[in-house]
Amino acid sequence: MLQLCFGDSVKGSLTCAPHMGNTIGGATAVVLSSAKPLETPLQKAAFAVYRTLAAPFYKHRAQKEQARRCAEAVPVDYEPNDVLALLGGLNEGPVAGDLMSDARKAFVRTWLCFSPHGDAPASEADLEHYWQACQADLQALLTRAAAGEPVRIWCDFTPGSRCGLHAAAALLEEAPCEITVVEAPELETNGSVTRRAALGERGPYEMGALLKYERPLPAAERHALAARWRTLQAENAPLRAVVDGQLCSVPADFYDTAILSKAPAGSFLTARLIGKVLAECNLGIGDQLIYRRIECLVKAGKLTQVTQGSGPYENILRLP
Structure with missing residues:
Protein backbone atom coordinates (compact mmCIF):
# COMPACT_ATOMS: atom_id res chain seq x y z
CA MET A 1 0.00 0.00 0.00
CA LEU A 2 1.43 3.37 -1.04
CA GLN A 3 1.89 6.04 1.63
CA LEU A 4 1.58 9.48 0.04
CA CYS A 5 2.57 12.63 1.94
CA PHE A 6 3.51 16.24 1.28
CA GLY A 7 6.96 17.52 2.27
CA ASP A 8 10.32 16.05 3.19
CA SER A 9 9.82 16.21 6.97
CA VAL A 10 6.69 14.07 6.84
CA LYS A 11 8.34 11.68 4.38
CA GLY A 12 11.29 11.26 6.74
CA SER A 13 9.07 10.47 9.73
CA LEU A 14 6.91 8.04 7.75
CA THR A 15 9.99 6.32 6.33
CA CYS A 16 11.48 5.81 9.80
CA ALA A 17 8.19 4.80 11.46
CA PRO A 18 8.38 1.07 10.47
CA HIS A 19 11.67 0.78 12.38
CA MET A 20 10.40 2.19 15.67
CA GLY A 21 9.85 -1.25 17.20
CA ASN A 22 13.39 -2.34 16.34
CA THR A 23 15.36 0.76 17.30
CA ILE A 24 18.64 0.00 19.04
CA GLY A 25 20.57 2.87 20.56
CA GLY A 26 20.27 6.16 18.72
CA ALA A 27 22.04 9.49 18.49
CA THR A 28 21.74 12.12 21.18
CA ALA A 29 23.52 15.47 21.13
CA VAL A 30 23.84 17.74 24.15
CA VAL A 31 25.09 21.31 23.73
CA LEU A 32 26.11 23.46 26.70
CA SER A 33 27.13 27.01 25.94
CA SER A 34 27.85 30.23 27.77
CA ALA A 35 26.19 33.53 26.83
CA LYS A 36 29.42 35.40 27.62
CA PRO A 37 33.10 34.56 26.96
CA LEU A 38 34.79 32.62 29.74
CA GLU A 39 37.59 34.94 30.81
CA THR A 40 38.90 34.00 34.23
CA PRO A 41 40.37 30.60 35.23
CA LEU A 42 37.61 30.28 37.84
CA GLN A 43 34.88 30.79 35.23
CA LYS A 44 36.49 28.24 32.93
CA ALA A 45 36.89 25.70 35.73
CA ALA A 46 33.30 26.17 36.91
CA PHE A 47 31.95 25.71 33.40
CA ALA A 48 34.08 22.60 32.88
CA VAL A 49 32.66 21.04 36.05
CA TYR A 50 29.14 21.96 35.05
CA ARG A 51 29.66 20.50 31.57
CA THR A 52 31.08 17.27 33.00
CA LEU A 53 28.15 16.79 35.35
CA ALA A 54 25.30 18.15 33.24
CA ALA A 55 26.05 16.60 29.84
CA PRO A 56 25.68 12.95 30.96
CA PHE A 57 22.51 13.83 32.88
CA TYR A 58 20.81 15.50 29.92
CA LYS A 59 22.03 12.81 27.53
CA HIS A 60 20.63 10.06 29.76
CA ARG A 61 17.32 11.90 30.12
CA ALA A 62 17.01 12.36 26.35
CA GLN A 63 17.84 8.71 25.68
CA LYS A 64 15.32 7.56 28.29
CA GLU A 65 12.61 9.74 26.76
CA GLN A 66 13.42 8.46 23.27
CA ALA A 67 13.28 4.84 24.48
CA ARG A 68 9.89 5.50 26.10
CA ARG A 69 8.48 6.99 22.93
CA CYS A 70 9.74 4.12 20.80
CA ALA A 71 8.32 1.54 23.24
CA GLU A 72 4.91 3.24 23.14
CA ALA A 73 4.89 3.68 19.36
CA VAL A 74 1.96 2.04 17.53
CA PRO A 75 3.27 -0.26 14.75
CA VAL A 76 2.59 0.76 11.15
CA ASP A 77 1.53 -1.63 8.39
CA TYR A 78 3.83 -0.64 5.51
CA GLU A 79 7.47 -0.74 4.45
CA PRO A 80 9.79 2.28 4.11
CA ASN A 81 9.96 1.98 0.31
CA ASP A 82 6.17 2.46 0.15
CA VAL A 83 6.52 6.11 1.22
CA LEU A 84 6.29 8.75 -1.51
CA ALA A 85 6.16 12.55 -1.26
CA LEU A 86 4.34 14.87 -3.61
CA LEU A 87 6.04 18.20 -4.26
CA GLY A 88 5.40 20.32 -1.15
CA GLY A 89 4.71 24.02 -0.58
CA LEU A 90 1.84 24.19 -3.07
CA ASN A 91 0.14 26.87 -0.97
CA GLU A 92 2.63 29.42 -2.33
CA GLY A 93 3.77 30.29 -5.84
CA PRO A 94 2.48 29.26 -9.28
CA VAL A 95 0.39 26.11 -9.67
CA ALA A 96 -1.01 26.51 -13.19
CA GLY A 97 -0.38 23.65 -15.59
CA ASP A 98 1.86 20.71 -14.83
CA LEU A 99 2.75 20.12 -11.19
CA MET A 100 6.44 19.81 -12.18
CA SER A 101 6.45 22.86 -14.48
CA ASP A 102 9.43 25.15 -15.06
CA ALA A 103 7.60 27.94 -13.23
CA ARG A 104 7.14 25.66 -10.20
CA LYS A 105 10.80 24.67 -10.33
CA ALA A 106 11.84 28.32 -10.37
CA PHE A 107 9.77 28.93 -7.25
CA VAL A 108 11.24 25.90 -5.49
CA ARG A 109 14.67 27.36 -6.22
CA THR A 110 13.79 30.50 -4.22
CA TRP A 111 13.17 28.59 -0.97
CA LEU A 112 15.58 25.70 -1.43
CA CYS A 113 18.51 28.02 -2.17
CA PHE A 114 17.65 30.49 0.60
CA SER A 115 20.09 31.01 3.48
CA PRO A 116 18.32 32.47 6.55
CA HIS A 117 21.44 32.96 8.71
CA GLY A 118 24.07 33.82 6.12
CA ASP A 119 25.52 30.31 5.84
CA ALA A 120 26.05 28.53 2.53
CA PRO A 121 22.73 27.99 0.70
CA ALA A 122 21.87 24.92 -1.32
CA SER A 123 23.47 24.78 -4.76
CA GLU A 124 21.97 24.31 -8.20
CA ALA A 125 23.13 20.70 -8.01
CA ASP A 126 21.15 20.28 -4.77
CA LEU A 127 18.08 21.69 -6.51
CA GLU A 128 18.45 19.24 -9.39
CA HIS A 129 18.84 16.31 -6.99
CA TYR A 130 15.71 17.35 -5.09
CA TRP A 131 13.73 17.95 -8.28
CA GLN A 132 14.64 14.57 -9.71
CA ALA A 133 13.64 12.86 -6.45
CA CYS A 134 10.24 14.60 -6.62
CA GLN A 135 9.79 13.51 -10.23
CA ALA A 136 10.70 9.92 -9.33
CA ASP A 137 8.13 9.87 -6.51
CA LEU A 138 5.46 11.34 -8.78
CA GLN A 139 6.12 8.76 -11.48
CA ALA A 140 6.08 5.92 -8.95
CA LEU A 141 2.75 7.19 -7.59
CA LEU A 142 1.12 7.36 -11.03
CA THR A 143 2.50 3.99 -12.15
CA ARG A 144 1.60 2.02 -9.04
CA ALA A 145 -1.81 3.67 -8.62
CA ALA A 146 -2.63 2.93 -12.28
CA ALA A 147 -1.85 -0.71 -11.54
CA GLY A 148 -4.49 -0.67 -8.81
CA GLU A 149 -2.28 -0.45 -5.73
CA PRO A 150 -4.15 1.22 -2.83
CA VAL A 151 -3.01 4.71 -1.77
CA ARG A 152 -3.09 6.08 1.77
CA ILE A 153 -2.76 9.88 1.90
CA TRP A 154 -1.29 11.46 5.04
CA CYS A 155 -2.33 15.08 5.54
CA ASP A 156 -3.18 17.74 8.08
CA PHE A 157 -5.12 20.99 8.02
CA THR A 158 -2.26 23.35 7.15
CA PRO A 159 -2.61 25.18 3.80
CA GLY A 160 0.31 23.32 2.19
CA SER A 161 -1.07 19.93 3.14
CA ARG A 162 -4.61 20.80 1.99
CA CYS A 163 -3.17 21.87 -1.35
CA GLY A 164 -1.34 18.55 -1.55
CA LEU A 165 -4.55 16.61 -0.85
CA HIS A 166 -6.40 18.49 -3.59
CA ALA A 167 -3.55 18.07 -6.08
CA ALA A 168 -3.28 14.35 -5.28
CA ALA A 169 -7.02 13.91 -5.83
CA ALA A 170 -6.64 15.52 -9.27
CA LEU A 171 -3.70 13.26 -10.14
CA LEU A 172 -5.54 10.13 -8.99
CA GLU A 173 -9.06 11.14 -10.02
CA GLU A 174 -9.45 8.32 -12.53
CA ALA A 175 -6.95 5.85 -11.04
CA PRO A 176 -8.43 2.36 -10.48
CA CYS A 177 -7.29 2.16 -6.86
CA GLU A 178 -8.74 2.56 -3.41
CA ILE A 179 -7.73 5.76 -1.59
CA THR A 180 -7.86 6.42 2.12
CA VAL A 181 -6.90 9.55 4.04
CA VAL A 182 -5.20 9.88 7.42
CA GLU A 183 -6.04 13.38 8.67
CA ALA A 184 -4.22 14.57 11.77
CA PRO A 185 -6.45 16.60 14.15
CA GLU A 186 -6.74 20.23 13.10
CA LEU A 187 -5.66 21.65 16.48
CA GLU A 188 -3.97 20.16 19.50
CA THR A 189 -3.24 21.57 22.94
CA ASN A 190 0.00 21.05 24.82
CA GLY A 191 -0.32 22.66 28.24
CA SER A 192 -1.54 26.18 27.59
CA VAL A 193 -0.47 26.30 23.93
CA THR A 194 -2.90 25.42 21.14
CA ARG A 195 -1.41 25.01 17.69
CA ARG A 196 -2.10 23.49 14.30
CA ALA A 197 -1.20 19.82 14.44
CA ALA A 198 1.25 19.81 11.53
CA LEU A 199 2.47 16.36 10.47
CA GLY A 200 5.91 17.78 9.74
CA GLU A 201 6.42 18.45 13.46
CA ARG A 202 5.75 14.85 14.49
CA GLY A 203 8.38 12.21 15.08
CA PRO A 204 8.35 8.70 13.57
CA TYR A 205 7.07 7.21 16.83
CA GLU A 206 3.87 9.30 16.57
CA MET A 207 2.79 8.21 13.09
CA GLY A 208 1.28 4.83 13.90
CA ALA A 209 -1.11 6.34 16.46
CA LEU A 210 -2.60 8.53 13.72
CA LEU A 211 -3.90 5.50 11.82
CA LYS A 212 -7.03 5.63 13.99
CA TYR A 213 -8.01 8.73 11.99
CA GLU A 214 -7.89 6.88 8.65
CA ARG A 215 -11.03 7.10 6.51
CA PRO A 216 -11.98 6.19 2.94
CA LEU A 217 -11.90 8.87 0.25
CA PRO A 218 -15.13 8.26 -1.72
CA ALA A 219 -15.17 8.83 -5.46
CA ALA A 220 -17.53 11.80 -5.09
CA GLU A 221 -15.14 13.54 -2.69
CA ARG A 222 -12.19 12.69 -4.91
CA HIS A 223 -13.89 14.40 -7.86
CA ALA A 224 -14.87 17.41 -5.75
CA LEU A 225 -11.31 17.89 -4.50
CA ALA A 226 -9.94 17.53 -8.03
CA ALA A 227 -12.42 20.07 -9.40
CA ARG A 228 -11.51 22.54 -6.66
CA TRP A 229 -7.82 22.10 -7.45
CA ARG A 230 -8.39 22.82 -11.14
CA THR A 231 -10.17 26.04 -10.13
CA LEU A 232 -7.24 27.05 -7.94
CA GLN A 233 -4.84 26.28 -10.78
CA ALA A 234 -6.85 28.49 -13.14
CA GLU A 235 -6.83 31.34 -10.60
CA ASN A 236 -3.08 30.80 -10.04
CA ALA A 237 -2.99 33.28 -7.13
CA PRO A 238 0.23 34.11 -5.23
CA LEU A 239 -1.07 32.18 -2.18
CA ARG A 240 -3.66 29.63 -1.17
CA ALA A 241 -5.04 29.53 2.39
CA VAL A 242 -7.69 27.72 4.39
CA VAL A 243 -10.53 30.20 5.01
CA ASP A 244 -13.54 28.96 7.01
CA GLY A 245 -12.53 25.39 6.25
CA GLN A 246 -12.29 25.98 2.49
CA LEU A 247 -9.07 26.09 0.48
CA CYS A 248 -9.09 29.46 -1.32
CA SER A 249 -6.91 31.64 -3.50
CA VAL A 250 -5.77 34.70 -1.54
CA PRO A 251 -3.66 37.79 -2.31
CA ALA A 252 0.04 38.01 -1.51
CA ASP A 253 -0.59 40.29 1.51
CA PHE A 254 -3.10 37.92 3.14
CA TYR A 255 -0.93 37.29 6.23
Whole structure:
Protein backbone atom coordinates (compact mmCIF):
# COMPACT_ATOMS: atom_id res chain seq x y z
CA MET A 1 0.00 0.00 0.00
CA LEU A 2 1.43 3.37 -1.04
CA GLN A 3 1.89 6.04 1.63
CA LEU A 4 1.58 9.48 0.04
CA CYS A 5 2.57 12.63 1.94
CA PHE A 6 3.51 16.24 1.28
CA GLY A 7 6.96 17.52 2.27
CA ASP A 8 10.32 16.05 3.19
CA SER A 9 9.82 16.21 6.97
CA VAL A 10 6.69 14.07 6.84
CA LYS A 11 8.34 11.68 4.38
CA GLY A 12 11.29 11.26 6.74
CA SER A 13 9.07 10.47 9.73
CA LEU A 14 6.91 8.04 7.75
CA THR A 15 9.99 6.32 6.33
CA CYS A 16 11.48 5.81 9.80
CA ALA A 17 8.19 4.80 11.46
CA PRO A 18 8.38 1.07 10.47
CA HIS A 19 11.67 0.78 12.38
CA MET A 20 10.40 2.19 15.67
CA GLY A 21 9.85 -1.25 17.20
CA ASN A 22 13.39 -2.34 16.34
CA THR A 23 15.36 0.76 17.30
CA ILE A 24 18.64 0.00 19.04
CA GLY A 25 20.57 2.87 20.56
CA GLY A 26 20.27 6.16 18.72
CA ALA A 27 22.04 9.49 18.49
CA THR A 28 21.74 12.12 21.18
CA ALA A 29 23.52 15.47 21.13
CA VAL A 30 23.84 17.74 24.15
CA VAL A 31 25.09 21.31 23.73
CA LEU A 32 26.11 23.46 26.70
CA SER A 33 27.13 27.01 25.94
CA SER A 34 27.85 30.23 27.77
CA ALA A 35 26.19 33.53 26.83
CA LYS A 36 29.42 35.40 27.62
CA PRO A 37 33.10 34.56 26.96
CA LEU A 38 34.79 32.62 29.74
CA GLU A 39 37.59 34.94 30.81
CA THR A 40 38.90 34.00 34.23
CA PRO A 41 40.37 30.60 35.23
CA LEU A 42 37.61 30.28 37.84
CA GLN A 43 34.88 30.79 35.23
CA LYS A 44 36.49 28.24 32.93
CA ALA A 45 36.89 25.70 35.73
CA ALA A 46 33.30 26.17 36.91
CA PHE A 47 31.95 25.71 33.40
CA ALA A 48 34.08 22.60 32.88
CA VAL A 49 32.66 21.04 36.05
CA TYR A 50 29.14 21.96 35.05
CA ARG A 51 29.66 20.50 31.57
CA THR A 52 31.08 17.27 33.00
CA LEU A 53 28.15 16.79 35.35
CA ALA A 54 25.30 18.15 33.24
CA ALA A 55 26.05 16.60 29.84
CA PRO A 56 25.68 12.95 30.96
CA PHE A 57 22.51 13.83 32.88
CA TYR A 58 20.81 15.50 29.92
CA LYS A 59 22.03 12.81 27.53
CA HIS A 60 20.63 10.06 29.76
CA ARG A 61 17.32 11.90 30.12
CA ALA A 62 17.01 12.36 26.35
CA GLN A 63 17.84 8.71 25.68
CA LYS A 64 15.32 7.56 28.29
CA GLU A 65 12.61 9.74 26.76
CA GLN A 66 13.42 8.46 23.27
CA ALA A 67 13.28 4.84 24.48
CA ARG A 68 9.89 5.50 26.10
CA ARG A 69 8.48 6.99 22.93
CA CYS A 70 9.74 4.12 20.80
CA ALA A 71 8.32 1.54 23.24
CA GLU A 72 4.91 3.24 23.14
CA ALA A 73 4.89 3.68 19.36
CA VAL A 74 1.96 2.04 17.53
CA PRO A 75 3.27 -0.26 14.75
CA VAL A 76 2.59 0.76 11.15
CA ASP A 77 1.53 -1.63 8.39
CA TYR A 78 3.83 -0.64 5.51
CA GLU A 79 7.47 -0.74 4.45
CA PRO A 80 9.79 2.28 4.11
CA ASN A 81 9.96 1.98 0.31
CA ASP A 82 6.17 2.46 0.15
CA VAL A 83 6.52 6.11 1.22
CA LEU A 84 6.29 8.75 -1.51
CA ALA A 85 6.16 12.55 -1.26
CA LEU A 86 4.34 14.87 -3.61
CA LEU A 87 6.04 18.20 -4.26
CA GLY A 88 5.40 20.32 -1.15
CA GLY A 89 4.71 24.02 -0.58
CA LEU A 90 1.84 24.19 -3.07
CA ASN A 91 0.14 26.87 -0.97
CA GLU A 92 2.63 29.42 -2.33
CA GLY A 93 3.77 30.29 -5.84
CA PRO A 94 2.48 29.26 -9.28
CA VAL A 95 0.39 26.11 -9.67
CA ALA A 96 -1.01 26.51 -13.19
CA GLY A 97 -0.38 23.65 -15.59
CA ASP A 98 1.86 20.71 -14.83
CA LEU A 99 2.75 20.12 -11.19
CA MET A 100 6.44 19.81 -12.18
CA SER A 101 6.45 22.86 -14.48
CA ASP A 102 9.43 25.15 -15.06
CA ALA A 103 7.60 27.94 -13.23
CA ARG A 104 7.14 25.66 -10.20
CA LYS A 105 10.80 24.67 -10.33
CA ALA A 106 11.84 28.32 -10.37
CA PHE A 107 9.77 28.93 -7.25
CA VAL A 108 11.24 25.90 -5.49
CA ARG A 109 14.67 27.36 -6.22
CA THR A 110 13.79 30.50 -4.22
CA TRP A 111 13.17 28.59 -0.97
CA LEU A 112 15.58 25.70 -1.43
CA CYS A 113 18.51 28.02 -2.17
CA PHE A 114 17.65 30.49 0.60
CA SER A 115 20.09 31.01 3.48
CA PRO A 116 18.32 32.47 6.55
CA HIS A 117 21.44 32.96 8.71
CA GLY A 118 24.07 33.82 6.12
CA ASP A 119 25.52 30.31 5.84
CA ALA A 120 26.05 28.53 2.53
CA PRO A 121 22.73 27.99 0.70
CA ALA A 122 21.87 24.92 -1.32
CA SER A 123 23.47 24.78 -4.76
CA GLU A 124 21.97 24.31 -8.20
CA ALA A 125 23.13 20.70 -8.01
CA ASP A 126 21.15 20.28 -4.77
CA LEU A 127 18.08 21.69 -6.51
CA GLU A 128 18.45 19.24 -9.39
CA HIS A 129 18.84 16.31 -6.99
CA TYR A 130 15.71 17.35 -5.09
CA TRP A 131 13.73 17.95 -8.28
CA GLN A 132 14.64 14.57 -9.71
CA ALA A 133 13.64 12.86 -6.45
CA CYS A 134 10.24 14.60 -6.62
CA GLN A 135 9.79 13.51 -10.23
CA ALA A 136 10.70 9.92 -9.33
CA ASP A 137 8.13 9.87 -6.51
CA LEU A 138 5.46 11.34 -8.78
CA GLN A 139 6.12 8.76 -11.48
CA ALA A 140 6.08 5.92 -8.95
CA LEU A 141 2.75 7.19 -7.59
CA LEU A 142 1.12 7.36 -11.03
CA THR A 143 2.50 3.99 -12.15
CA ARG A 144 1.60 2.02 -9.04
CA ALA A 145 -1.81 3.67 -8.62
CA ALA A 146 -2.63 2.93 -12.28
CA ALA A 147 -1.85 -0.71 -11.54
CA GLY A 148 -4.49 -0.67 -8.81
CA GLU A 149 -2.28 -0.45 -5.73
CA PRO A 150 -4.15 1.22 -2.83
CA VAL A 151 -3.01 4.71 -1.77
CA ARG A 152 -3.09 6.08 1.77
CA ILE A 153 -2.76 9.88 1.90
CA TRP A 154 -1.29 11.46 5.04
CA CYS A 155 -2.33 15.08 5.54
CA ASP A 156 -3.18 17.74 8.08
CA PHE A 157 -5.12 20.99 8.02
CA THR A 158 -2.26 23.35 7.15
CA PRO A 159 -2.61 25.18 3.80
CA GLY A 160 0.31 23.32 2.19
CA SER A 161 -1.07 19.93 3.14
CA ARG A 162 -4.61 20.80 1.99
CA CYS A 163 -3.17 21.87 -1.35
CA GLY A 164 -1.34 18.55 -1.55
CA LEU A 165 -4.55 16.61 -0.85
CA HIS A 166 -6.40 18.49 -3.59
CA ALA A 167 -3.55 18.07 -6.08
CA ALA A 168 -3.28 14.35 -5.28
CA ALA A 169 -7.02 13.91 -5.83
CA ALA A 170 -6.64 15.52 -9.27
CA LEU A 171 -3.70 13.26 -10.14
CA LEU A 172 -5.54 10.13 -8.99
CA GLU A 173 -9.06 11.14 -10.02
CA GLU A 174 -9.45 8.32 -12.53
CA ALA A 175 -6.95 5.85 -11.04
CA PRO A 176 -8.43 2.36 -10.48
CA CYS A 177 -7.29 2.16 -6.86
CA GLU A 178 -8.74 2.56 -3.41
CA ILE A 179 -7.73 5.76 -1.59
CA THR A 180 -7.86 6.42 2.12
CA VAL A 181 -6.90 9.55 4.04
CA VAL A 182 -5.20 9.88 7.42
CA GLU A 183 -6.04 13.38 8.67
CA ALA A 184 -4.22 14.57 11.77
CA PRO A 185 -6.45 16.60 14.15
CA GLU A 186 -6.74 20.23 13.10
CA LEU A 187 -5.66 21.65 16.48
CA GLU A 188 -3.97 20.16 19.50
CA THR A 189 -3.24 21.57 22.94
CA ASN A 190 0.00 21.05 24.82
CA GLY A 191 -0.32 22.66 28.24
CA SER A 192 -1.54 26.18 27.59
CA VAL A 193 -0.47 26.30 23.93
CA THR A 194 -2.90 25.42 21.14
CA ARG A 195 -1.41 25.01 17.69
CA ARG A 196 -2.10 23.49 14.30
CA ALA A 197 -1.20 19.82 14.44
CA ALA A 198 1.25 19.81 11.53
CA LEU A 199 2.47 16.36 10.47
CA GLY A 200 5.91 17.78 9.74
CA GLU A 201 6.42 18.45 13.46
CA ARG A 202 5.75 14.85 14.49
CA GLY A 203 8.38 12.21 15.08
CA PRO A 204 8.35 8.70 13.57
CA TYR A 205 7.07 7.21 16.83
CA GLU A 206 3.87 9.30 16.57
CA MET A 207 2.79 8.21 13.09
CA GLY A 208 1.28 4.83 13.90
CA ALA A 209 -1.11 6.34 16.46
CA LEU A 210 -2.60 8.53 13.72
CA LEU A 211 -3.90 5.50 11.82
CA LYS A 212 -7.03 5.63 13.99
CA TYR A 213 -8.01 8.73 11.99
CA GLU A 214 -7.89 6.88 8.65
CA ARG A 215 -11.03 7.10 6.51
CA PRO A 216 -11.98 6.19 2.94
CA LEU A 217 -11.90 8.87 0.25
CA PRO A 218 -15.13 8.26 -1.72
CA ALA A 219 -15.17 8.83 -5.46
CA ALA A 220 -17.53 11.80 -5.09
CA GLU A 221 -15.14 13.54 -2.69
CA ARG A 222 -12.19 12.69 -4.91
CA HIS A 223 -13.89 14.40 -7.86
CA ALA A 224 -14.87 17.41 -5.75
CA LEU A 225 -11.31 17.89 -4.50
CA ALA A 226 -9.94 17.53 -8.03
CA ALA A 227 -12.42 20.07 -9.40
CA ARG A 228 -11.51 22.54 -6.66
CA TRP A 229 -7.82 22.10 -7.45
CA ARG A 230 -8.39 22.82 -11.14
CA THR A 231 -10.17 26.04 -10.13
CA LEU A 232 -7.24 27.05 -7.94
CA GLN A 233 -4.84 26.28 -10.78
CA ALA A 234 -6.85 28.49 -13.14
CA GLU A 235 -6.83 31.34 -10.60
CA ASN A 236 -3.08 30.80 -10.04
CA ALA A 237 -2.99 33.28 -7.13
CA PRO A 238 0.23 34.11 -5.23
CA LEU A 239 -1.07 32.18 -2.18
CA ARG A 240 -3.66 29.63 -1.17
CA ALA A 241 -5.04 29.53 2.39
CA VAL A 242 -7.69 27.72 4.39
CA VAL A 243 -10.53 30.20 5.01
CA ASP A 244 -13.54 28.96 7.01
CA GLY A 245 -12.53 25.39 6.25
CA GLN A 246 -12.29 25.98 2.49
CA LEU A 247 -9.07 26.09 0.48
CA CYS A 248 -9.09 29.46 -1.32
CA SER A 249 -6.91 31.64 -3.50
CA VAL A 250 -5.77 34.70 -1.54
CA PRO A 251 -3.66 37.79 -2.31
CA ALA A 252 0.04 38.01 -1.51
CA ASP A 253 -0.59 40.29 1.51
CA PHE A 254 -3.10 37.92 3.14
CA TYR A 255 -0.93 37.29 6.23
CA ASP A 256 0.46 40.83 6.62
CA THR A 257 -2.01 41.99 9.29
CA ALA A 258 -1.21 38.97 11.47
CA ILE A 259 2.53 39.52 11.05
CA LEU A 260 2.35 43.22 11.97
CA SER A 261 0.18 42.45 15.00
CA LYS A 262 3.05 40.43 16.49
CA ALA A 263 5.75 43.05 15.96
CA PRO A 264 7.17 43.91 19.45
CA ALA A 265 7.67 47.46 20.66
CA GLY A 266 11.07 48.99 19.99
CA SER A 267 13.77 47.29 17.95
CA PHE A 268 13.63 43.53 17.48
CA LEU A 269 15.36 40.70 15.67
CA THR A 270 13.67 39.47 12.49
CA ALA A 271 13.92 35.91 13.80
CA ARG A 272 12.00 36.95 16.94
CA LEU A 273 9.09 38.29 14.90
CA ILE A 274 9.03 35.14 12.77
CA GLY A 275 9.04 33.02 15.92
CA LYS A 276 6.14 34.95 17.47
CA VAL A 277 4.04 34.56 14.32
CA LEU A 278 4.77 30.83 14.13
CA ALA A 279 4.02 30.28 17.81
CA GLU A 280 1.01 32.54 18.34
CA CYS A 281 -0.93 32.90 15.09
CA ASN A 282 -1.77 29.28 14.17
CA LEU A 283 -1.45 30.07 10.46
CA GLY A 284 0.04 26.73 9.48
CA ILE A 285 2.66 28.36 7.24
CA GLY A 286 6.46 28.19 7.24
CA ASP A 287 9.12 30.65 8.34
CA GLN A 288 10.28 31.49 4.81
CA LEU A 289 6.84 32.68 3.73
CA ILE A 290 6.68 34.89 6.83
CA TYR A 291 10.14 36.28 6.05
CA ARG A 292 9.21 37.05 2.43
CA ARG A 293 6.20 39.01 3.66
CA ILE A 294 8.40 40.85 6.18
CA GLU A 295 10.63 41.86 3.25
CA CYS A 296 7.58 43.26 1.46
CA LEU A 297 6.47 45.10 4.59
CA VAL A 298 9.89 46.73 4.85
CA LYS A 299 9.74 47.81 1.19
CA ALA A 300 6.24 49.21 1.78
CA GLY A 301 7.44 51.23 4.78
CA LYS A 302 5.28 49.33 7.28
CA LEU A 303 8.43 48.04 8.98
CA THR A 304 11.80 49.76 9.18
CA GLN A 305 15.14 47.99 9.00
CA VAL A 306 17.45 49.41 11.67
CA THR A 307 20.56 47.35 11.00
CA GLN A 308 21.49 44.56 8.62
CA GLY A 309 22.67 41.30 10.19
CA SER A 310 24.98 38.61 8.87
CA GLY A 311 21.89 36.80 7.54
CA PRO A 312 18.28 37.78 6.68
CA TYR A 313 16.85 36.48 9.95
CA GLU A 314 19.42 38.48 11.92
CA ASN A 315 18.33 41.90 10.63
CA ILE A 316 17.10 44.35 13.29
CA LEU A 317 13.69 45.87 12.60
CA ARG A 318 11.20 48.20 14.24
CA LEU A 319 7.79 49.62 13.58
CA PRO A 320 7.94 53.06 11.84
